[in-house]
Amino acid sequence: MKAERVETVAAIRARVARARGRGKTVALVPTMGALHTGHGELIRRARSEADFVVVSVFVNPIQFNSAEDFELYPRTLETDIDFCGRFGADAVFAPSAREMYPEPQLAFVEVSSLGDSFCGEFRPGHFRGVATVVAKLLNIVQPDRAYFGEKDAQQLAVIRRMVADLNLPIAIIPVATVREPDGLAMSSRNARLKPEDRAAAPLIYEALQAAARAVAEGGAPEKAKRAGMEVLARDPRFQVEYFECADPATMKIAERISGPVLILAAVWLGGVRLIDNILCGQHRSN
């Protein structure tokens, strides 16, 4: 099956209205394209839980802090549309920047505190841009359900809180991170790694697992962090931006372990920024 390519807000709304008119439920999978098996898993889940599946492909300029990073972000629309069709999507909404931002954007959604730490600290305004474009996409498509990968854990927390706080009548469905056989989390950025860096990249997941073991053994957050950092220190090419244990609901650094812990890492490797995370220690003591 081929997914239909739709480029305007009016046209995607018309497609969704037609599906609604036939009593269909609607799912949205927001992406920035350069689709890989991780996205495939999001589309597959959406396909199994809704009647009409829209994948949006939009490299959102207002969430990049660096013009270079925006320019370098891979764009593979024709391949992406084929990919969406293979996974059963009905429509690919691929608007231009002008269609999404016909006027300078003045209205922004800010999710305070959740978006300030971790990636937000190193990418100022990033989560404001993410929350704003996701609000726009949710308002354009008005799906019953929208699917997001757990790899972008902080993004997921920001979007969940936005949807709850702004009373959007949409279920946000988290989907587990898909990994390469060697453990590296799938990401559109992996394609930018040089072969020797790609070979070393699974060390990030090894470090997260070492930290998770420390938590499972009753270690404090500081001990878990040290265990992870020791793994990454084995290879001097890794530059750590952050490696922390956090409360997954508040995205604040965990002072002690009580309930679920999200271990998050962002590292630079050969000029490419990679992020990953593990949720662990889920046994609540209270």
Next chain:
Amino acid sequence: MKAERVETVAAIRARVARARGRGKTVALVPTMGALHTGHGELIRRARSEADFVVVSVFVNPIQFNSAEDFELYPRTLETDIDFCGRFGADAVFAPSAREMYPEPQLAFVEVSSLGDSFCGEFRPGHFRGVATVVAKLLNIVQPDRAYFGEKDAQQLAVIRRMVADLNLPIAIIPVATVREPDGLAMSSRNARLKPEDRAAAPLIYEALQAAARAVAEGGAPEKAKRAGMEVLARDPRFQVEYFECADPATMKIAERISGPVLILAAVWLGGVRLIDNILCGQHRSN
């Protein structure tokens, strides 16, 4: 006819879903209660243009900068419900603060630049609170149309821009300011004026009219402002917070007259803050 009182998000959504199921169109009139003929006009317009009319009555804590102003804001819910019924509303959505904000609000809608001048300058965070609660109400009720008074001109500009920028599929309908026979713009705050201040209050509209005459005669914004300020200077009880000519689309102070001009005033009178405005000079020269 009596309007039905509805207190929870789930219940108002159920009422709206039932109306939608019968093919009805839906209108929302957001208010903070203490309803007067100005609100009546909003409800009347909504009634004539939609099948199912919801009036929300919610004194929104996050748009007040002063706890005292929030406490003093008049609350007359029983009377308001009767009033809504007389004007033909089907439902009054009157949630508690806990229903609207079950958790501390972290997600906010900010409309940059439009909300920074005039009232925004003197009431920091006010329009962020307004935009956020209106976004919530629009997402809860999901009306086809929502009605706002032109008396709150800057609020109207902020909400229009929010709806456009966030792609909310809702028509925002502005309704002309309703005035007392002596010219005073209707406002819930008028009830807080002492009798002698109430008698003097129409001077605000006189001042706006004097400024509008200056614009009509080809005067520059500075001249129009001076004409208005001279009127207000006749009575020393009036303390002017701002009196300006602005571009109604950008809410920036007009440097010269080219197209429509919004003349805006905020004054203090006997401890009560009153606002009013006139739109004039609509003949574009280009």
